[in-house]
Amino acid sequence: MIYWLFLAPVVAGLVAVATPWRPAVAWLGATSSAVVLVLGVAFAVRVESSGPVGTGVLRVDALAAFMVIVIGAVSLLATVRSVSYLTDEVANGHSTLRHAALYSTLVQGFIAAMLLAVVANNLGVLWVAIEATTVVTTFLVGHHRTKSALEASWKYIIICSVGIAVAFLGTVVLYLAGVHAGIANPLDFTALAAHASMLNAPVVRLAFTLLVLGYGTKAGLVPLFSWLPDAHGQAPAPVSALMSGVLLSVALSAILRLRVIAVGALGVTFPRVLLLTIGIATLLVAASLLLAQRDLKRLLAYSTMEHMGMMTVAAGVGGPLALSGVLLHIMGHGLVKGVLFLDAGEVLALDGTTRIDALRGLLSRRPAVGAILALGLAGLLGLPPFSIFVSELTMLRAEAGAGLWWVAAIVLVVLAVILAAILAHARTVLFGPSKTATASPVSFSAPLGVALGVAVWFGIVAWPLAHLISLAAKVVA
């Protein structure tokens, strides 16, 4: 049953390899994402009514179903925009038909690898899937084939390979702890979590640290984050949207699952100290690099780091309230950041640059592009009625509720600094006089508008995600 999830991306990917590229191939890719979204909803309904699906290597519990929905939603947005992105690239000669076909194939492979990562109930399969996302996305990051794109993809694969190697070492060490505790299937998440108290504590401490550092690399966490702004800045906009919107959250969700095992074996303190340290360090690094940022796409990339840091802090605090905040944040951030990267891609395509000081007057020059940027940034900064407002408030409440006032205070101060910085940058880009105003096609503004609408919807009415989120939060609380 779970294998059906992979059918649509595999078919769409194979078609893109086998047939000459034309817009229909890209539409097929978008259809495949829609199928993934529908299957995610179907799994969610099934899990809510009769519990987790699957027992072996692949398993869909509430968290996996939720992540499949997030992957489906953000990929639908990105693949729909890929249609006109690729059509334009081919039309103006920036991309050959072969490159467009390669792009379509790799995006489907990327989505399939992320799906495998979230439904994996086995540490080894999880590792293989996350490593596969790196291998597949390297060429997507380098799609433009400029010197800068080449540099970004080199840094991306080297740094992420280091991270993923560290995660493999952590996997081996955790496996060792499982073998010595006499667990029958020592790579199985459910088995490890059930018998966590039997695991050797010093060995688990080493393993968890290695795993958090390793998967944290893919989640954009300190210390191995330097690939992130380069890759997000150079990748085609739909790929940046996918990486920022879901790939990083997929890696974070792996850390959430591993944390359950660590808490079972070590108690709450060690995982909390580790995640709080890494999360706060990530927040501070992101804030300091946001302040003087001169490029819109890099600005968005550092903002993603900020949000990942914030979620890591909340995960460190733990408990159902904090984790439901994290999950709602994954959804809200995925949608809004996806929209913003696609909007920045449109800016790059039209103006030929994403340098902040070269974009003045966007709102009057290109009203639709400017308005989407303004709304997206409002959502990103956590203004109501966007769902990020609700999820940030939930995470802060959980932090304060756990007696960690100082953590909530640090997060609030960093948020205020970032708010001021992004508002200042946004003022530069959005406002300013302009003699001409160019309209944007509906094919651009409609999908982005719908995604923003969904992000607002989840900020006002929790239905239909609330129950799934509370179930999923229980899985990892």
Next chain:
Amino acid sequence: MTTFANALASAAVVVTVGAVVVLWRHRLRSIVLALAVQGVALAVTAALLAGHEHDRVLFAVALLVLAVKAVVIPGLLVRVVAATPGARESDPLVNVPASLVVAGLLTLAAFIAARPIVALVGGPTGRLVPLGLATVLIGFFVMVARRRALSQVVGLLLVDNGIALVAFLVTSGVPVIVELGSSLDVLFGVVVLRVLLARLTAAGFSDLDQLRSLHD
């Protein structure tokens, strides 16, 4: 010490010495050769454990390791070296004597970090785990201290070999399906890196100092 323990220790030592040879030699061809020898030593480690535990699957894994790490990956790299003009590590950021001292310190650190694992595993295999960790750490050091793009790939492969050694020693290898998946991923990764290396060379980059256009 039994013959088994001696043979196992020798194979593990060869893996770590291979990492030191990478630090010591300048010619890229010798560096790739050192990687291939490491691959053979890893395969021997797996085969010894397979013989000791009468585990046929592990023996198959040993053959897989031999094919991937001793033949295919070095083969891919040799072709890059052949295409690189003046195939030498031109003055590394840290000179060779200093690098060797660092390698010694890293080995010491590996012995300290591995204590919980050694305590848990024990026996002739557990004692050797620090050698695998030392290889991992030396691999990281190669990645930060060398300028050639190829050297970063070599450093990454040292890390990978070190982890493989740890995996064989502590648990006689992770389950075969994971081993298969990870070998395939690593192989694909090396293929991707090779393509990127070719593009870097075509774009006129020869060392990493030239990769400086993206920064804040």
